[in-house]
Amino acid sequence: MAAESKSERAYRLIRERIDSGQYVPGYRLVLAPIAVELDMSVVPVREAIRRLEAEQLVTFERNVGAQVALIKETEYLHTMQTLALVEGSATGLAAPFITPDQIARARAVNQTMRESLTAFDPQRFTELNLEFHSVLFETCPNPHILDLVHRGWNRMKVLRNSSFSFVPGRASESVEEHERLLKLIESGASALDIELAARAHRTATLDAVLSHTGEHRLPLPAP
16 A cells, blocks of 8 residues: 555645534634644645645635635535435435334433533534434435435535534424434334424524524425
8 A cells, every 4th residue: 555645644634624623614724834743844735735625625815825615505505405305314214124222322312412411512412413313314225315314414514513503502402303203213103204304303403503694594395
């Protein structure tokens, strides 16, 4: 295996920090400190930033320099709408295959989320949120839909570190909706009812964020 180039190493570091939220939208990427941290010249760091710019994760502005791309609310809107559709479908299709042990695991995660509300950490809450939903959609028998769900979550990591950073009050509502979703699955509700509940849960977060930012939600296609 070929050794990782300096440019690749710089790219990986910056990309990981963007994905994790350590480098938030608007964060200035100053070449020299990154180069010093990686013990390299600024040349490979500049190459890495150009690559990230081509991927639209970084922008370059005159008199400002390189910075992590700012969030485009329309992109967030479209990503969340798509995720609501595919994750709702995946959850509905997965429901007949979800075991009591998986229900118990999801409920335990949701309880941790509930307990975390008193000392709220949006990033940690978002990680637990993904863990909760993963239990419900990972048994989806359609690998193509499941792939789209994973892509949607990965895209959300790039667009916005945590929706709950903007609307922390939405977190407690989300926990209660999780419990209602689990009860639907336990009761043997139809795949369509479960899909619609999972979709409504996702779009409720979207509505809260767009209301906070003054945007207006576009209607989802009818099921």
